[in-house]
Amino acid sequence: MGWTDKPGTLAHWPGGLVVSFPKSKTVNGTLVMAAGDINLTFKRYLTAPIRMTLTDDYVTELVGEGADAEMMRRYLAAWGDREAYAVSHVGFGMNPRARYEALAMYDQRDSNGTELRAVAAISCSPPAPMNSPAATPRGISTCRSWHHDRARWHGRGARRGVAGRVWVMVSVVLARSACDEAIQSFFAASGLLRGACHRAALCADPLARNDESNYSRSSTGGRASPKCLSNPPAPRGAARERHRRHAGIIEKTRAGAHADAALFHVARNHFGRTITVAVQSAFKIAAGVIQNIATAQSMNSSSPMVA
């Protein structure tokens, strides 16, 4: 959700996402992307509806006319992998500063649509505005639908009347990948998760740069390895202090259950200027460009343009 101020949380830029990872074989029904919804794989606002049938987590039918449906069909089929049709997670965005039209302001290689994932749609009654989409991604093949929908929640939350029925914009991320698996295992949660994350910030994928001008193309060019950055326990003791001195941007994690993943996370930005730097650094680290965390952080401290 954009804050990594305690162990067990993940960072996301921009903040304001809540996503869930459904239990296996529990996602069923019909998903209709209407005109105006967004496919963030193609970075397009749809011009014609696409109707998908989901059976036990997989898209089993995809119906629609026009380029949007055709591209989606071809793209998913191109992987030759059934997992390309799988639902990864479902969530919504809550950031009122994120703008729906943002995707139209950038060339395709300049943005990963990150802002769109956090767009808040319609606020609901208390205590939390339940809004738009969440998402993620990068993995093998992703296909994100993003649309205004109504969600009904069942469980304690509903019983409390927190959100018995709310309007949301839902983003369903299709395709399971190493990233998904890592995140899922990280949370080790069954059922609807509970948490928020964003794989654009978690995985080595070109980061959306859509809020500031000091963007270094060289730092995000090309797609790097699809590692995930999961969020580890914060360093303690001397290690913690050392990291703090280095601007609190990136903290290397302890080896643990997920030692084989890219164990870094983006910490809260203390300076109000370098949250992007943190993510760019994370990309480089995930790509194996930066071998030494201390060096990277030192560079960050001296210049936000050099990650």
Add this chain to the structure above:
Amino acid sequence: MVPDAALEQRVRAAAKMLRGTKRMRVTSKAGTDLTST
């Protein structure tokens, strides 16, 4: 789009709500009717 402290409370509340949720159903006028657990 720097971090917004005011957003934190709302997002945490939403995450808390999701944790207490066992099933989610999403519907739309466009025809979506999706459930997950």
